[in-house]
Amino acid sequence: MSYVFIFIREHLVSITPSDLLKSHTALVIFKMEKPKFSLSALTSTRGALHMAQIVMCVVTFVVSCVWGHPGHTYWIYCMVVWGLCPIISLVITIVEMFLIHKLILVFCMDWDDFTTGMAMMASLCTFSCTVMFANFYICRKCIWGWMVTILSAVCCALYCVETFRDKCDATRSATYVAVLPGFIKILEAFIACIILISLIGYVGKPALLWCIAAYVIPLPLTLLTIITNILTKLKKCLPIDRFTMLFLVISVLLYITAAILWPTYSFKGNPRPKDCPGNSCIWSIQFVVTFMTYVNLGLYVTDLVFTCCGICGFRRS
Structure with a gap:
């Protein structure tokens, strides 16, 4: 079932078609679909990428946390990145799974532009984490440092793949964040x-x-x-x-x-x-x-x- 809402000067009113034709008042009409569950958000290539990103970031976070270098600003920054990126990916997946992004698109933001921008930001952040760990925590006998660096590089690669796919997808809009x-x-x-x-x-x-x-x-x-x-x-x-x-x-x-x-x-x-x-x-x-x-x-x-x-x-x- 779908619903049609008519707003006249920021007030929700009931109006007949004849009144609508006669009215000279500025109208904004939204046709809003009832939220539904869509499994394609998980089974599609995009959904699979999000699941892989979440898993790899969580694994990287856990391995780095077990190894631990508390107090170092670069280590804290990397932990924040590996903790925040999977949360963002999870929220985006849930929103798209229940088709909430269609409502968001109507009322406030360009969802495609936002998600592409988040993928670009995550790519930059995970890349910086990879470089930091390679510079600060890798040595010949530092097995944990090598493990975290490799896992972070995989996270970066996954986010870069998503960014590349979004930028090459002609059906996705790019209004601000995803453009220059x-x-x-x-x-x-x-x-x-x-x-x-x-x-x-x-x-x-x-x-x-x-x-x-x-x-x-x-x-x-x-x-x-x-x-x-x-x-x-x-x-x-x-x-x-x-x-x-x-x-x-x-x-x-x-x-x-x-x-x-x-x-x-x-x-x-x-x-x-x-x-x-x-x-x-x-x-x-x-x-x-x-x-x-x-x-x-x-x-x-x-x-x-x-x-x-x-x-x-x-x-x-």
């Missing part, structure tokens, strides 16, 4: 997270404390922009492009100050040690923060240019 402007936003948030978990050696240096503020402030602004663009109904009600440009100007200015202050005060009187292994050398981690600062500055500048072009009426790719 949204993907740049995802990269900005991702790199900001990498910077924040890599911060070290700033105690007692006010200039570096300012840099931390410069890294922290743009992150919620970026996440807010992503959420607002995903929620299509909200996006239509707000001048989001103008707000986005303001946020980007603030972010660019903050990152410019960080790009100047962080390398200046991090490496002042702090030359690279002769013995500086990548997994324990503070200098190397500070260099990672410096490099990522310049990468994110470039992304924010690029994003600002795209946003300005959109406001000025030029078409964005």
Whole structure:
């Protein structure tokens, strides 16, 4: 059974067809299917991918938890990623299994765009976890480190396959997150997270404390922009492009100050040690923060240019 709801100026009313023809009031008509159970969400290739992602992430989480390196920020970050990614995959599977995404599509967001964006984000996060474990926890006799790294690489491969399938599927829509402007936003948030978990050696240096503020402030602004663009109904009600440009100007200015202050005060009187292994050398981690600062500055500048072009009426790719 299906239901038809007619909204007139945000009020649900009963109206006859003749009244509907005579009415000059703006109408919004939604035809909403009753939620049903669909087993294809599990038996399809997409469903099988989600099940494999959930299983592999949970196994990786458990193996890493049993092995354990508590207190290390990189280890904590990896555990959060391996714990959050399967939860997202599970929620997406449940929503699609009961066809709830059709209701979500009507009322608030582009579901295809959202799920593709989540797959892209999970691919980036699991890839970063694989690189971190390979750099920090692998040695000739570190069997657990090798196991976790291989399992994380499998998780990354599964999410990359889903991303590739979604991008090649012409039937799936891509309105923001799955296209260039949204993907740049995802990269900005991702790199900001990498910077924040890599911060070290700033105690007692006010200039570096300012840099931390410069890294922290743009992150919620970026996440807010992503959420607002995903929620299509909200996006239509707000001048989001103008707000986005303001946020980007603030972010660019903050990152410019960080790009100047962080390398200046991090490496002042702090030359690279002769013995500086990548997994324990503070200098190397500070260099990672410096490099990522310049990468994110470039992304924010690029994003600002795209946003300005959109406001000025030029078409964005």
